[in-house]
Amino acid sequence: MIILEDVHYSYDGVYTALRGISLQVDDGERFAVIGANGAGKTTMVKHMNGLLRPQKGRVILDGRDTKFMSVAEIARKVGLVFQNPDHQLFLDSVKKEVEFGLRNIGFTESEAAQRRQKTLASLGLEGFAERSPFTLSGGERKRVALASVLSTEPRFLALDEPTIGQDAHQKNQLAQMLAEMNKRGRTVVVVTHDIEFVIENFPRTIAMADGQIIADGSTNMVLSNDEVIERCSLAPPQMTLAARALRNVFPEVGQRLTLLSELEETIMGILGGA
Amino acid sequence: MSFLEVFQYTRQDSVMHRLDPRSKLVLSIVCATVSMMFMEIIPLLMVFTCLLPLIAAAKSLGRWAKSMKGLGALLVFVLVFNTLLSPMEYPFSYSLSLAIRLVALMTSFSLFFLTVQPDQLSQALIQMRVKFEFAFAMSMAMRYVPTLGQEAYAIMDAQRARGVELDKGNIVKRIRNIIPIIVPLIIVSIRRALSIAESMESRGFGVSENRTYMEMLRFRKRDWALVLSSLLILILVIYVRFFVGLPGWMMWNLPF
Amino acid sequence: MALIEFADFSFKYLGADSLALKRIKLTIDNGEYVVITGPSGCGKTTFCRAINALVPQFHRGYVAGNVYTDGKNTREYEVATFASVAGLVFQNPENQLVTLDVEKEIAFGPENLGVAPSEIRRRVEELIELLDLEELREKHPHEMSGGEQQRVAIAATLALKPKVLVADEPTSNLDPQSAEAILEIIAHLNKRGMAVVLVEHRLDLVAKDASRIILMDKGRIVADGDPREVLAMDLCEEIGVGVPKATQVYKRLKTRGIELGNVPLTGVELAELVQEATSR
Numbered sequence A: 001m002i003i004l005e006d007v008h009y010s011y012d013g014v015y016t017a018l019r020g021i022s023l024q025v026d027d028g029e030r031f032a033v034i035g036a037n038g039a040g041k042t043t044m045v046k047h048m049n050g051l052l053r054p055q056k057g058r059v060i061l062d063g064r065d066t067k068f069m070s071v072a073e074i075a076r077k078v079g080l081v082f083q084n085p086d087h088q089l090f091l092d093s094v095k096k097e098v099e100f101g102l103r104n105i106g107f108t109e110s111e112a113a114q115r116r117q118k119t120l121a122s123l124g125l126e127g128f129a130e131r132s133p134f135t136l137s138g139g140e141r142k143r144v145a146l147a148s149v150l151s152t153e154p155r156f157l158a159l160d161e162p163t164i165g166q167d168a169h170q171k172n173q174l175a176q177m178l179a180e181m182n183k184r185g186r187t188v189v190v191v192t193h194d195i196e197f198v199i200e201n202f203p204r205t206i207a208m209a210d211g212q213i214i215a216d217g218s219t220n221m222v223l224s225n226d227e228v229i230e231r232c233s234l235a236p237p238q239m240t241l242a243a244r245a246l247r248n249v250f251p252e253v254g255q256r257l258t259l260l261s262e263l264e265e266t267i268m269g270i271l272g273g274a
Numbered sequence B: 001m002s003f004l005e006v007f008q009y010t011r012q013d014s015v016m017h018r019l020d021p022r023s024k025l026v027l028s029i030v031c032a033t034v035s036m037m038f039m040e041i042i043p044l045l046m047v048f049t050c051l052l053p054l055i056a057a058a059k060s061l062g063r064w065a066k067s068m069k070g071l072g073a074l075l076v077f078v079l080v081f082n083t084l085l086s087p088m089e090y091p092f093s094y095s096l097s098l099a100i101r102l103v104a105l106m107t108s109f110s111l112f113f114l115t116v117q118p119d120q121l122s123q124a125l126i127q128m129r130v131k132f133e134f135a136f137a138m139s140m141a142m143r144y145v146p147t148l149g150q151e152a153y154a155i156m157d158a159q160r161a162r163g164v165e166l167d168k169g170n171i172v173k174r175i176r177n178i179i180p181i182i183v184p185l186i187i188v189s190i191r192r193a194l195s196i197a198e199s200m201e202s203r204g205f206g207v208s209e210n211r212t213y214m215e216m217l218r219f220r221k222r223d224w225a226l227v228l229s230s231l232l233i234l235i236l237v238i239y240v241r242f243f244v245g246l247p248g249w250m251m252w253n254l255p256f
Numbered sequence C: 001m002a003l004i005e006f007a008d009f010s011f012k013y014l015g016a017d018s019l020a021l022k023r024i025k026l027t028i029d030n031g032e033y034v035v036i037t038g039p040s041g042c043g044k045t046t047f048c049r050a051i052n053a054l055v056p057q058f059h060r061g062y063v064a065g066n067v068y069t070d071g072k073n074t075r076e077y078e079v080a081t082f083a084s085v086a087g088l089v090f091q092n093p094e095n096q097l098v099t100l101d102v103e104k105e106i107a108f109g110p111e112n113l114g115v116a117p118s119e120i121r122r123r124v125e126e127l128i129e130l131l132d133l134e135e136l137r138e139k140h141p142h143e144m145s146g147g148e149q150q151r152v153a154i155a156a157t158l159a160l161k162p163k164v165l166v167a168d169e170p171t172s173n174l175d176p177q178s179a180e181a182i183l184e185i186i187a188h189l190n191k192r193g194m195a196v197v198l199v200e201h202r203l204d205l206v207a208k209d210a211s212r213i214i215l216m217d218k219g220r221i222v223a224d225g226d227p228r229e230v231l232a233m234d235l236c237e238e239i240g241v242g243v244p245k246a247t248q249v250y251k252r253l254k255t256r257g258i259e260l261g262n263v264p265l266t267g268v269e270l271a272e273l274v275q276e277a278t279s280r
């Protein structure tokens, strides 16, 4: 369990990037963090794995204040995947790349090799073990970077804007993989601007603005709130727009339509009855 | 590194900013040369007091003061180190003049860098017959330095998240730990350079023999006035310093 | 004469094992709004580069067939020749801003081509007005958001007065609101008569403005036509294209025996179609 208690953080002492974040992340959860650029999402996620330490308030990981833990120590429990895979790949084979992180946090050579094999297999990267990461495509490099974090089997996995620049197929792949991780008991946190991705994959959503959490609850509830959508610089999803337009004529259409299948059933209802 | 701010261009509308970069270059060099010609406290302080109004004319006193505060530690170091090690008769007095000279030198050059935008500098170079490609490469380097810095921080974060401990271990281990930072930085920079080149090529970079410039720098009367008066002052100071000699009261120094 | 003509064009990058473009054959005319989409790695960027001769002049490799842009063969003229025909905007705005201020950036292209200073000044002012860049005039690229940077990049490209704007995923690094603003600008430019070739994954935002959608997969063009026709194809789901949600609902209803009459591209269109269906 990760608990953030009234966390404050400022990069330059003047402008405050986080202004009192309180949040509880339970084991096995899956949630999304949304918010406009500069809202403080990255800053908050970096607090979860100790890259940043609160200037006021506390971050508690499994009952221990992270103040007394090193990043390497936290990294065993909390994995953080950044947006640009090129920021971490530096070795000349995928195999070495994945084992590097494992060796860093103290696994023996044979343990590391074992875990590496397992992780590459689970991400469909077996064939790439001997390839140089630099000869791979962007999408493949992203998966290698992910593998290097996943191989340590962190109980908490946070991904900062993994959907940016991804095509529909890559997004589906990512969603499937996260769902699988989650099913196996891992906690998954994803920062994203992709509202459809959130609706389809996450039961809980946290909305941030100006360094504060402005909404935290079920995705359905958070994203039905127009003010939240507005303050997070999001566009209302097509489904919501369709539902609203329908509601004008068919009052029986519900207030909180978000899923595609729900809309489908509603329209079936309208047209079937007509 | 906050003392470096004084070498960083700030957009302002001031008398100094409006001058031609070439005349400011002359001014800066003259000021620096004059500071280098003296080793005595009083003349150095006089130079220094002449420089301050110039910084004020650039509306940059605040920034200057902030930088000097950042420089404080280094100045104290110069003072202590020199006082202890100098073979001079009055080591503290000597160190103090060294420190003032350092401040005067930095202030002289900051007159130029505070008020000349890198693009303007390259334009000035071009008009001084430096090849366009070269001048442009220089201003582009300035353009991308902050980007590179940010990238370096992002890479450090990414590696620390994987358990790389940058500030732990003996010197060998620390040097080894630089590799996971440097390699991605180089690769990301190469990728970036390629994509910048692509964008520039698509906009006709380097194709026409007769490249035009939307704005040429113009040397105005005030620039001539500045250059002439700077040179006059330089000649005057050289004359006094080397041919007349300083009056006794200017040679005063602290008795320790 | 077509504005852009691909005549059985194939290309393989130096050192790559497979063709990035395979026998591409199509024409694009003045005034069109062409959206290109397809899974990543399918050749969209290579296609854009081929339009202004970056492929094969800047990126070298094996070439077969020809591309004619504004009637000129891209194998025979250098990239700069095409600068005032096809203006390219790329994915990462930061890598397209090479100077430290907006005016200089817009002037960069015309200066390179030797346009007269007074004319450059005129274009700069016009574009600052058109793209609403007034408040960015005094800003360093570093102080701009991604969306602002991309707006400046578009202005810098337009300063060369191209006949077609070729934008390669210009919004994929941006947040949704900035993305929409950029796409609005592009739609506006098209309405003023400029041809547009836009690579984009978020079809829910652009399908309604496009006059044509091209679907690519593994270096080939697999569909090319009216947005409603193309997006209604099952092929889209097979190769993994982000079909707008409203269109997805339409398709699902269809498999359940409900025909809405037309293919909706937006939520509002879908609602209208449902309404029409009930009143029939």
Ligand SMILES: Nc1ncnc2c1ncn2[C@@H]1O[C@H](COP(=O)(O)OP(=O)(O)O)[C@@H](O)[C@H]1O
Residues within 6 Å of the ligand: A011, A012, A017, A035, A036, A037, A038, A039, A040, A041, A042, A043, A044
């Ligand atoms: N390294 C940094 N130095 C100074 N300010 C920063 C730095 N990183 C982020 N900020 C500022 O902190 C605020 C929150 O940033 P961030 O957490 O990156 O937001 P988000 O990820 O939601 O876009 C922003 O105003 C941003 O400008």
Ligand SMILES: Nc1ncnc2c1ncn2[C@@H]1O[C@H](COP(=O)(O)OP(=O)(O)O)[C@@H](O)[C@H]1O
Residues within 6 Å of the ligand: A137, C013, C014, C015, C016, C019, C020, C038, C039, C040, C041, C042, C043, C044, C045, C046, C047, C059
């Ligand atoms: N500069 C390059 N050198 C070698 N291969 C490349 C280069 N750019 C792209 N490719 C390859 O060409 C194919 C098509 O790439 P690209 O046009 O970038 O696709 P898209 O833009 O649709 O993602 C891919 O297999 C990619 O790996």
Ligand SMILES: [Mg+2]
Residues within 6 Å of the ligand: A041, A042, A043, A160
């Ligand atoms: Mg962020």
Ligand SMILES: [Mg+2]
Residues within 6 Å of the ligand: C041, C044, C045, C046, C168, C169
């Ligand atoms: Mg591409």
